[in-house]
Amino acid sequence: MAEIIQIVVLGLALGGVYALMGSGLSLVFGVMRIVNLAHPSLIMGGAYVAYWGFRLYGIDPLIMLPVAAVILAATGVILYKLFFEREARSAKYSEMTVLLTFAVAMILEGGLATAFTNTQRVTSPEYATDAFFIGSVFIPKGQLYAGIVSLVLIGGLALFLKFSRFGYAIRATTQNREAAELLGVNVNFVGLASFAIGVGLAGAAGTLVSFVFSFYPSKHWEWIAVLMSLVVLGGMGSILGTVVASFLLSVIAAFVGYYFGATWSTLTFYIALFVVLLVRPQGLFGEKPELA
Amino acid sequence: MVTTDNSQDIIAQRRAYNETLMQAQDKTRATWFPIALLALLILLPLLQLTGTNYNYVIHLTLYTMCYVVMASGWNILGGFAGYISLGHNVFFAVGGYVAGMLFARLGISTIILAPFAGLVCAALGYVIGLITLRVRGPSFIISSLALVMIFRIAFENWHFIGGAAGVALPANGLPVEWAKLPYYYAFLAMAAFALWASYKIKHSKFGMGLRAISVDEIKAESAGIDTRFYKVLAFALSAFFVGMAGAVWGEYLTYIRPNIFLVILISVNMVLMCILGGKGTVAGPAVGAILIIAFNEFFVATLGASTVNILATGVIMAIALIFFPLGLVGTLARHRKLPRILNWD
Amino acid sequence: MNELLEVRDVVAGYGDGPAILNGASLKVQPGKVHCIIGPNGAGKSTLLKAICGMLKVRQGDVKLRGEDLKGLRPDQVLKKGICFVPQERALFPKMTVRENLRMGGFSLEDKSDLEERIDEIEERFPILKERRDQHAGTMSGGQQQTLSMARTMIIRPDIVMLDEPSLGLAPKIVQEVFDIMHVMAETGITVLIVEQNALMGLKNADWGVVLDLGRTLFEGPADEVLADPRIQELYLGGKKAA
DSSP states (O other), rough: HHHHHHHHHHHHHHHHHHHHHHHHHHHHHHHHOOOTTTTHHHHHHHHHHHHHHHHOOOOOOHHHHHOOOOHHHHHHHHHIIIGGGGGOOTTTHHHHHHHHHHHHHHHHHHHHHHOOOOOOOOOOGGGGGGGGTTTEEEEEHHHHHHHHHHHHHHHHHHHHHHHSSHHHHHHHHHOOHHHHHHHOOHHHHHHHHHHHHHHHHHHHHHHHHHHHSOOGGGGGGHHOOOHHHHHHHHHOOOOOHHHHHHHHHHHHHHHHHHOOOOHHHHHHHHHHHHHHHOOOTTTTTSSSSOOO | OEOSHHHHHHHHHHHHHHHHHHOOOOOOTTTTTHHHHHHHHHHHHGGGSSSOOHHHHHHHHHHHHHHHHHHHHHHHIIIIIIISSTTHHHHHHHHHHHHHHHHHHOOOOOHHHHHHHHHHHHHHHHHHHHTTTTTTTHHHHHHHHHHHHHHHHHHOOOOOGGGGGGGEOOOOOOOOOTTHHHHHHHHHHHHHHHHHHHHHHHSSSSHHHHHHHOHHHEEEEEEEEOOOHHHHHHHHHHHHHHHHHHHHHHHHHEEEHHHHHHHHHHHHHHHHHHHHHHHOSSSSSHHHHHHHHHHHHHHHHOOOOOHHHHHHHHHHHHHHHHHHTTHHHHHHHHHTOGGGGGGGO | OOOOOEEEEEEEEEETOOOEEEEEEEEEEEEEEEEEEOTTSSSSSHHHHHHHHSOEEEEEEEETEEOOTTOHHHHHHHHTTTEEOOTOOOOOSSBBBBHHHHHHHOOOOTTTTHHEEEEEEEHHHHHHHHHTTSSSGGSOOOHHHHHHHHGGGGOSSSSEEEOOTTTTTTHHHHHHHHHHHHHHHHHHHHEEOOOOOOOHHHHHHHHEEEEEEEEEEEEEHHHHHOOOOOHHHHSSSTOOOO
């Protein structure tokens, strides 16, 4: 029994980080209908901001979080202006943007690897290797802190979407872009802003990733399918769905890892992605299957 | 009541409009060019008789032809039917492993095994297509990425096929200047076959159906096209060509290993070649393959690092998508400037 | 005659595609109901989209009280006083009815009386009050149409453009839609409606416009258009009944 609780705790602890990694992706898809394959490589960018802050100046990754979020949000604005703005009226929009994000992912990977090499990195604040004990169950401090920070950020995002005027505009654009435009929402600006927020969240997630996982530029390929499985299972565009899916899958993955070995635990996400596409393509909280 | 126009004028307008639609495309074609190209490629290895070693030229040509086979295969699904797959290197790997393992155990050359390996991939592609082609657009693209990750983990952990270390294959015993030639001619034959098949498919009822699907799947379905069967068949056919290429590629390199086949760059190359050359055209994948291989060689030669290569590939892909979404062949054809020798459609 | 909105020789189409409108013209008089009819593909919806800024006007003029609207974004055209309800009932399915109405006032500079304006609409259309906290996506087609039309009234626009509001509704409900339209007209809103059912549309309108092949063929008082034998033959199914 203690074993099972331990596995669930470890799964939940990671689930929070996954939730933050996935929610920016979900936001960008919801508002812009862009499947941002570059999201994991942008998370990587955030992780490097934290890494250099820690390595050069000894700054705690959690303090670097806002810095990384702002730097990445600015990157998001540039990427949007460069690549996505002009595609807004393209007939093959979803196909074009997905391929463009793929190209961006390669540019980021190549750029990061050229600048920082493909050496494995990790930031090591003290809490990263420490743990709390409740009875015989241990909770890694790093993952716990990361999970809490994630949930606070996602909660803040949810409140912002629910109650602010701009949140109204974002939700309206998500649900019906044309209608929002006709009611006076400047959908181009909403698109730009939500892209920047989504990428900013990637930056924030990156700082958490920097002490939870080890990372190197080409690792983002492994994360793409993991994050996509969260977003697809949750229902593309639903942030709540992404959060639920994150906890669900990371607990399942923890069990798979415990009983079959760590190699197979990541397989959980990929298999889940397939099963969801096969059984319920709209995911848990999605309304209808996403069509081209 | 105000009549701003008379109906005669409007009828004339509609007639003129219909005529512009009716205007058939310029069908002129230069059949001699592909034949001359084929002859040239058949004779190319004669360079080895001059005394200088042209192995590098042979290798690059072979490598390009390998990608012509793969990109043409990808084009059947991605170009004709409009389903972008980023996971087709799975079939490259399966083809390579099926033929490679049989070659290692039974000693039958992969060149002979290639069609068989292709058929295995086609069958696998058919089954995978039944699952993943239930969704479209972004969801399909994501599922194709997940496919690569699943196969990568499976291949790296399956000890029978050597796991992550892979399996070494015996090299053929030919003298070094002739050693590449069996593979060279195998790839030449496959590339010619793939292009010929592309042409045949494009002009068949099946190909028309695929193009209808790529334009508007719901309308295609209501027009009586069995879209599901068409898509899955297109998936299987494209897997067939990619698998054949993989089969011979393993023996050519003398080893099969997951990180040779299951790297994302191979998938990207297939996609990029088709985009750059022109998706949905017959010549596009070939033109794209030549361009990309030339770019890659240029970057490796001048800059060395493969990380820069990834960066450059990304930049080229972005530029191609933004400025030439129809690709070289497609863009030229739209402006009616496509040279006749490249009009293989 | 002083026109509220004047559209002259507009050429427009989707993206880089061929022009759908090839010189459409239109004169809109304040306070009246205008109905645009014409066969499928004539460019009726395209015309509305070109006016509200969803499509780029390639040639020609769109003027509201003499002020050029060309090149403005939909949110800017809205601020000038033209509100467009597209065919697909532009609702937010996962927002409540009240939230949808609130979104209707999104473009208001001064939101202090927004809630009162919404209350006023709810008084006028009791069904919206009744369904206040229900998600818009769960309502019937007729109720959704009521909501999307009523919502335009919150900002008290000069012109409301309706693209086939009766589409997909049961015949009984269709009359309700036209009733709402008359309510709008009574409050001083000028209505511009595109209607597939030409007979029904013209009967409910003051002014008729016939569009075909992207051009304005005829325009005039609705009863004259309705009575014209050429129009009866070409666009009203050839029936003499009217």
